[in-house]
Amino acid sequence: MSRPITAPVLLGVSLKMYFGHHQTLNWARRIAALAERHPAVTSGAARLFVLPAFPALVPAAGLLTPYGVEIGAQDLATEDSGPYTGEVGGPTLKEIGCRYAEVGHAERRRLYGEGDTVVAAKTAAALRNGLTPVLCVGERDAAGPAVAAERTVAEAARLLHGLAGAVVLAYEPQWAIGAPEPAGADHIATVCTALRSWLDTRPEHAGSTVVYGGSAGPGLLTRLGGTAEGLFLGRFAHDPAGVEAILDEIRTPAPAAVA
């Protein structure tokens, strides 16, 4: 079942609405310093991206992108411009340097009533604006791994129907978000492997990545043995030491011998 990690490992962080503005920028400075010196990042074995709140996108991009850490939004509008009060469109996100846009997070589904139609439209909006969707999928209630895999693949197929382009598929079982512990390693491995197998049959989504999110933190990547191609982090990235501990788990290429 375990599949070798096809480096680089993708590590995303959504700050959700936890931090204030200055707290976000202070955290970003510490992540930038980590990215500048950590061999997993400097060797290219790990790729990092950060999704702060909208107002922090521009200053956070200034702090992080010089060190190769990409930026993205936690949401985007279904439309590109027009009378959509309070929304932020894909063209604006692209213009300010975003590489990613998250769609379909369980909190947006549960708290703001977003359903499959909106999630699919936001995924399409991201793709047509040159943003990589971080498309969250995963079962709402706890289920066995085989059932979870079947449902999650069906969900991804439904949401991506008729679309083309590389995506980050974030497997986030909703019951594991905000929990003390992530889903079990075997459960995650079963679902992520199924998502990867499905993606492998979809040339229109070549270049896509499957990551796991939901109370992910230090120690998980090692337990997953390459079945997930990265992690989508929440609370356990708030302390930069947690991000560093995860980077420490990523094998970096041996330095070239000096003649």
Ligand SMILES: O=C(CO)COP(=O)(O)O
């Ligand atoms: O929802 C998540 C990432 O999008 C995960 O959040 P937590 O790791 O804080 O549960």
